[in-house]
Amino acid sequence: MAGTAVSGRRVIWRVGTVVAFHDETATARTITLEIPDWPGHVSGQHVDVRLTAPDGYSAARSYSIASAPNSEGRVEITVERLLDGEVSPYLTQELAVTDRLELRGPIGGWFVWTPRQTEPVQLIAGGSGIVPLMSMIRSRAAVGSTAPFRLLYSVREPGAVFYRDELQLGADHSHCVGITYAYTRVAPKNWPRTPGRIDPALIASATWPSNLAPTCYVCGPTSFVETAAGLLAAAGHSPDKIKTERFGPTGDRK
Amino acid sequence: MSSHAYDYLDGNAAAGELSKIFAVDLTAAEGQCAHCGAKKHFAEAHLYTQAPGIVARCPVCEEVLLRLVSVHHHVFLDMRGMTYLCLDTTQLQESSRE
Numbered sequence: 001m002a003g004t005a006v007s008g009r010r011v012i013w014r015v016g017t018v019v020a021f022h023d024e025t026a027t028a029r030t031i032t033l034e035i036p037d038w039p040g041h042v043s044g045q046h047v048d049v050r051l052t053a054p055d056g057y058s059a060a061r062s063y064s065i066a067s068a069p070n071s072e073g074r075v076e077i078t079v080e081r082l083l084d085g086e087v088s089p090y091l092t093q094e095l096a097v098t099d100r101l102e103l104r105g106p107i108g109g110w111f112v113w114t115p116r117q118t119e120p121v122q123l124i125a126g127g128s129g130i131v132p133l134m135s136m137i138r139s140r141a142a143v144g145s146t147a148p149f150r151l152l153y154s155v156r157e158p159g160a161v162f163y164r165d166e167l168q169l170g171a172d173h174s175h176c177v178g179i180t181y182a183y184t185r186v187a188p189k190n191w192p193r194t195p196g197r198i199d200p201a202l203i204a205s206a207t208w209p210s211n212l213a214p215t216c217y218v219c220g221p222t223s224f225v226e227t228a229a230g231l232l233a234a235a236g237h238s239p240d241k242i243k244t245e246r247f248g249p250t251g252d253r254k
Numbered sequence: 255m256s257s258h259a260y261d262y263l264d265g266n267a268a269a270g271e272l273s274k275i276f277a278v279d280l281t282a283a284e285g286q287c288a289h290c291g292a293k294k295h296f297a298e299a300h301l302y303t304q305a306p307g308i309v310a311r312c313p314v315c316e317e318v319l320l321r322l323v324s325v326h327h328h329v330f331l332d333m334r335g336m337t338y339l340c341l342d343t344t345q346l347q348e349s350s351r352e
Binding site: 010011046048060062104105107108109110111221222223226243244245246247 | 260261262263264265266267269270273277279281282295296297298342345
C-alpha cells in the first residue's frame with residue numbers, strides 16, 4: 001500500500017456541472033463534468049453519483065473516472081446504459097449539458113496507477129472495465145511516462161469498443177501501449193482469433209510474461225475478473241501484483 | 255474457493271460508504287481475517303450489496319469481515335471478522351498540513 005497517492009481531504013458530496021457529452025458506443029456515453037472544488041484524482045479511482053427524485057428517493061451508483069488527473073477540476077465518466085438500470089438510463093439519455101450532478105469522490109487508493117510507477121504494467125479490461133484503465137493510459141501519455149504498458153481488451157464485438165480512435169492513435173506512437181483486442185461474440189473479418197472468452201493461450205501471447213513482474217490491473221464484471229486473475233496467477237504472476245476491480249454481473253456496481 | 259455465483263463485487267465498491275465513517279481510504283488498508291488468518295487489502299474483500307446494508311467477506315474463506323448498515327441517521331458497523339486493519343495515516347498528515 002506504500003506509494004499510493006491519495007488526497008487526504010475528506011471525501012464529501014459535491015456538485016458538478018455537465019459540460020460535454022461524447023457517445024462511445026450505441027449504449028455508452030462519456031459525460032464531462034466540471035467540479036469547482038474538485039481536489040484532484042489518481043487514475044483508477046471512482047466516484048459515486050447520486051440522483052434524488054422530487055419525492056426524496058435517492059439512488060447512488062459508482063462510476064470509474066475515465067479522464068487523466070488534471071488541475072482544471074474536470075472529470076469524465078463513461079456510463080453504459082443498462083436496460084433495467086435505475087440510474088444509467090437517466091445519465092445516458094436524459095441528462096443535458098449545464099445540468100448539475102451530485103457526486104462523491106475521488107474514491108479508492110488501492111486500484112490506482114501513478115506516474116511514479118516505472119515498472120511494466122499489464123492492463124486487462126472486460127467490457128466497460130476499460131474505463132479506469134483508460135485513465136491510466138491517458139495519465140501515462142499526459143506525463144510522457146515510458147513505463148511499458150500492455151492492454152488486453154476483451155469486448156463483445158467491434159462496435160462495443162470504448163475510446164476506439166484514441167486507443168488507435170496511442171498505439172501508433174512511440175513508447176506505445178501494446179493493445180490486443182479479444183472479441184467474445186463477433187470479431188472483424190479475417191480476425192486471427194475465433195471469438196471467445198480469454199484463455200491461457202491468449203494470456204501467453206498478449207500479456208507481459210511473469211518474469212518481468214508487471215503490475216496487473218484487471219477490471220470488469222466479476223466473472224471476467226475471476227477468470228482473468230486466475231489465468232494470470234496460473235501464468236506465474238504473484239497475487240501481490242494482481243490488482244482487481246469488479247463490476248456487477250451486469251456492469252452495474254450497485 | 256470463492257462462490258460459483260458471481261453475485262459479489264469487491265471492497266472498492268464499499269469505499270464511498272465507508273468514507274462517511276473513516277477519514278482515510280480503506281481499500282488500500284491491509285486487514286487480517288479473524289477466521290482464517292488471511293492478510294489482504296480491503297479492496298480484495300468480496301462485497302455483497304443485496305442486503306439491507308453491505309457485507310464484506312474474506313476472499314479466501316468467505317467468512318464475514320465487516321457489516322455496515324445505515325438506518326436513518328445512524329450507521330451500524332460490525333468489524334468483528336477482522337483481527338486488525340492497518341491504515342495509512344500519511345493521508346491524515348497531508349490533510350492536517352493543508
